[in-house]
């Protein structure tokens with residue numbers, strides 16, 4: 001029997017399986033993440049950790065967790081975890097790719113459509129009593145069908161977005177698949193980010209990249225906020241360097257209500273809900289628990305990161 005700490009309540013019944021496996025499971029009762037000091041205390045004698053992208057797993061935390069041997073991250077991204085430190089200490093790490101691909105691609109496409117057709121702005125106008133008549137020049141947006149979509153990121157989610165784009169008869173170009181980033185930015189009507197956050201992708205889209213984009217282009221981000229230089233995005237929206245942005249991820253998260261970015265025009269911001277369908281989140285919980293159970297039993301994780 002191993003002691004396991006789980007940093008949040010999860011949807012579905014995956015945690016029951018963890019408890020049924022005879023491990024001593026401690027579940028963080030809060031609706032907000034444990035503070036680093038609390039996390040360090042809870043991990044003092046834990047062998048397993050099921051954590052979220054909101055939990056920073058760094059050397060300081062690992063120093064406080066001398067018995068830890070398995071980490072299951074409830075996310076496909078692992079930028080919250082210092083993987084090199086885990087490797088150095090022989091701690092196994094798993095993530096939850098695959099099961100969230102379609103849900104995240106659905107949301108990316110929803111953001112493409114919402115950005116193009118100004119959906120949130122128009123819906124807010126109805127609620128605000130600003131719908132006075134059918135207006136031939138009102139709420140004009142851009143066509144999605146037949147437009148050019150640039151996808152940055154080589155993985156499954158980008159490919160799933162590309163598949164949806166085929167149905168809209170879009171021209172899809174993918175960075176790294178024959179198209180240099182510069183050409184993608186110049187040619188695309190929509191640019192959608194699907195790369196992991198790494199040292200190479202941090203700040204990948206900043207002022208020089210916005211300059212390359214069409215003044216009508218819409219930037220969509222369902223990956224990680226830090227891939228965009230957010231202050232440069234704010235300036236690009238205010239100056240009209242690009243046409244708009246529709247983003248599910250920000251830097252920091254949560255974005256405080258009075259943050260200057262929120263005053264920028266033609267911007268839709270969602271609270272990091274890319275994988276937030278019932279089915280995807282339950283499957284992520286199942287996979288995270290399977291990763292943890294396997295590692296604690298000394299077997300290979302179904303989805304190891306390292």
Ligand code: GLV
Pocket residue numbers: 053074075076077078100223274275
């Ligand atoms: C969500 O952002 C994830 O990485 O799964």
